Each structure stands twice: as structure tokens, then as C-alpha cells.
Amino acid sequence: MSIIARSLAAALEFLRRNRDDHLNWQLLRQSDVAELRHAKRLAEQDLIAELKKREQQLAHELAVLQTQNLNQLEMVKTQCQQDLKDYQDYLQSLDQLKVSLSNRYQHLPAAVAFTIHHHAKQLLNQMWDANDQQQKLRLEMQLLQFMTAVHEDSQTGLPASDNTVLPEKTLACIDAKALDQIG
């Protein structure tokens, strides 16, 4: 029995010593633990402040970007609408040219008038679809020259009975373009 009592007392003593050591450690390190806790709280607050600042910055950038994008889209939309209107005007002016040419040269076959109009429309579409600025300008110049030639031909004074006269300048432009393409 005394052996059991002694073993039990030793075990209890061991447990009590452990708990005393733990308590002494806690008392010794109490200030360090409090300091650590305080530093942790400060670091958390700093992090929260930094994250809030970054969040506001990003939110502002996003708002600015969205406004810029909206304006850009509006500009593109307006430009597209304007381009479409210009294209429609171009088509109408080509139609007008065809009508004035047909009125001036009443003996002119419909096929010839159609060919002239078709040539002008081809130049217009090539100019519109060109990506290179220089080529665009070159085609625009060609179209303008062609339209000028057609306009001049439709403005020339003709004798009323002359059925042999043709729009020379216009046909010369078409021939020159055809020779360019072949060459």
C-alpha cells in the first residue's frame, strides 16, 4: 500500500509541478503576451486601412474607366452613323449623276448609263473599304475626278438633233481605269 501511495503522491506531485511551471511561465511572459496581442491588433488595423484605401482607389479607377468606355462607344456610334449617312449621300449623288447624264444624253442606252453608274459605285466601295489611308485618298481622288468628268459631260451644250455624241470624258475615265487594271 505504501508503494501505491508513494507512486500516487509522486504522480500528483509531477502534475502539480507541471501546472506551477506553466503558471510561472504565464506570469513571467504576461507583458510580452499583451504586447504581442496589441501589435497584432495594430497590424490588423493597418492592413484594414491599407485595403480600404486600395479598394477606394480601384473603385474610382473602375468608375473612370466605365465613363471613358461609355464616351468612346458613343463616339464610335456617332462616327458610324455619320459614315452611314455619308455613304447614303454618296449613293444618292451617284444616282443623281446617272439621272442628269440620262437626261442630257437621251439617246444614251440604259446599259451604258448603268455601266457608268456601276463604275462610279465600284470606285466608291473600293474607297470605303480601303484600310490604308494613302490608298483611300488616291481612290477618293479618282472618284472625284470621275464624278467631275460625268458632271462636265452632263453640263456640255449639245445640239438638239445630235444623236451621236457620247459622254467622252466619262468614257475616257473608264477606259483609262480598265487599261490600268490590265496593265
Place this chain on the structure above:
Amino acid sequence: MVKALIYCVLLIASLAMLLLVAGFCLALLGLSAFTAGCYFLAAKALLLAMGLLLLLAVAGLLKSVWRELRAYFKREASLLRRLFALGYRQRNALQRTVQEQRQLQYFYQVQRQRLLKANNRRHTRELYSALERELHDEKARLSVENYQALHKTLRLSYKKADAAAMLALRQQIPCR
């Protein structure tokens, strides 16, 4: 606390094992009444140990779930999530602008093609009317079959909107 509980569980399980051994020894000595009692107590002790272990596992699970929920709803975590969301929206806005511009350009091209097509259709119709008139004027100078064939070809070319074919057909109409 957890350590103490685990020690308790181990202690109870050890007690159960000891009771089993004791019951076995008593069975060898021929004391069957005490053997039954020992086995009964050992079973109950083992059940208690397993029950405590299960409770410990459930408590551990609940504790980890609670810890994760606390971390999720912490201020820093929610701010970080908001930052990521804003970054994602920014990238999305940039991509969206490019796509919307492309879409606008596409719609513009479609509308332009529609205008061009309508214009082509009108002029092809005028050409067809003019060629039909010319063909009708030259009907007397053509044979019936020739006239009908030319008229049919003209009509087919008009239906296909083939202006080049109509112009080529005009070459076949004899002029005055």
C-alpha cells in the same frame, strides 16, 4: 482540454481491456458469475470510450467549421474579396469595350451592305426594264424562238441579279 479528454478515453479503454482480461482469468478459475459481470462492465466501458471519442471528433469538426466561418467573415477577408471583385470588373470592362466596338462596326457594315444591296436592286430593275423595252422594240426583227430565249435569259439574269449577264445579253440584241 482535448488532451485531458483523450487521456480519459484511453484510460476508460484500458480499464475495459483490464476488465476483459480479468473476466477471462475468472473464467479460467471457474467463477462464471463474476466473468459475466466483468464482460458486461468491459462492454459498457468500451462503449463509453468510443462515445467520448465520437463526441471529441464532432467537437473538433464544429470547432474547425466555426474557425473557418470566422476567418471568412473577418473584415480583412471581405475587403480582399472586394478588391479581387473590383480587379475582375476592371479587366471585364476593358474586354467589353473592345467587343462592343467590334459589334458596332459589324452592325454598321451590315447596314451599309443593306443600303448597297437596295441600291443595286433598284438599278438592276431599271436596267432590266430598259433591256426588256429594247428587246420588245426589236421583236419584229427576231424569230419567235430567239425572242423567247433572250427574254427568258434576261428574266433569269434579273432574278439572279446578274448585271454582267444582262449587259452581255444586250450585245445579242440587234440594234437599229
